[in-house]
Amino acid sequence: MGEVMLRKVSEDDLKQIFEWRNEREVRENSFASHKISWEEHQTYWKKRLAQHDFYSFIIVVEKENVGLLRLNPVDANQKYEVHILISSTYRRRGLGQATVFAAIQFAKQTGIKKLIAKVKSKNIPSKKIFEKNGFVPRCSVYEYNV
Numbered sequence: 347m348g349e350v351m352l353r354k355v356s357e358d359d360l361k362q363i364f365e366w367r368n369e370r371e372v373r374e375n376s377f378a379s380h381k382i383s384w385e386e387h388q389t390y391w392k393k394r395l396a397q398h399d400f401y402s403f404i405i406v407v408e409k410e411n412v413g414l415l416r417l418n419p420v421d422a423n424q425k426y427e428v429h430i431l432i433s434s435t436y437r438r439r440g441l442g443q444a445t446v447f448a449a450i451q452f453a454k455q456t457g458i459k460k461l462i463a464k465v466k467s468k469n470i471p472s473k474k475i476f477e478k479n480g481f482v483p484r485c486s487v488y489e490y491n492v
């Protein structure tokens with residue numbers, strides 16, 4: 347597919363993002379994996395869009411909206427956490443990998459100093475897209491269901 351472009355999220359995108367966000371695979375790979383209500387979604391996004399240090403982009407390829415990129419500040423030292431979602435229709439075409447690259451370019455232009463990504467251990471595609479772009483695994487979180 348063509349080049350990945352990043353367009354700022356607007357309120358008009360919220361319905362599309364809602365559909366993507368509640369897909370089974372997206373929920374399974376999220377740390378907040380419950381089904382999100384329209385009300386919760388709207389509350390989250392209205393607050394998010396008003397916070398100017400939270401970056402939110404629709405990933406656009408050949409004029410199609412293919413996914414969502416979010417960058418959230420983690421501390422006051424320009425460290426940001428990256429979240430990527432590619433619509434199920436457009437997965438396995440290299441767009442996740444290209445989006446991580448675009449996020450790094452955006453970070454360089456914006457003065458962001460460090461990017462981190464939290465990935466569930468079974469999320470192989472996600473590990474690949476970050477590692478192929480030079481992200482280095484730093485720690486593992488272990489869980490035990492008592």
Ligand SMILES: CC(C)(COP(=O)(O)OP(=O)(O)OC[C@H]1O[C@@H](n2cnc3c(N)ncnc32)[C@H](O)[C@@H]1OP(=O)(O)O)[C@@H](O)C(=O)NCCC(=O)NCCS
Nearest residue numbers: 372375430431432437438439440441442443465471472474
């Ligand atoms: C993770 C995600 C962003 C990857 O996007 P994508 O556009 O499908 O990724 P790419 O096409 O760039 O593929 C990356 C690699 O993973 C591999 N891959 C993709 N889907 C796979 C699958 N279901 N099983 C095994 N490997 C897979 C690809 O073959 C590719 O590997 P390669 O470069 O060695 O061929 C996308 O699957 C997604 O949005 N998933 C749901 C939400 C999510 O998990 N977000 C990330 C949370 S950290």
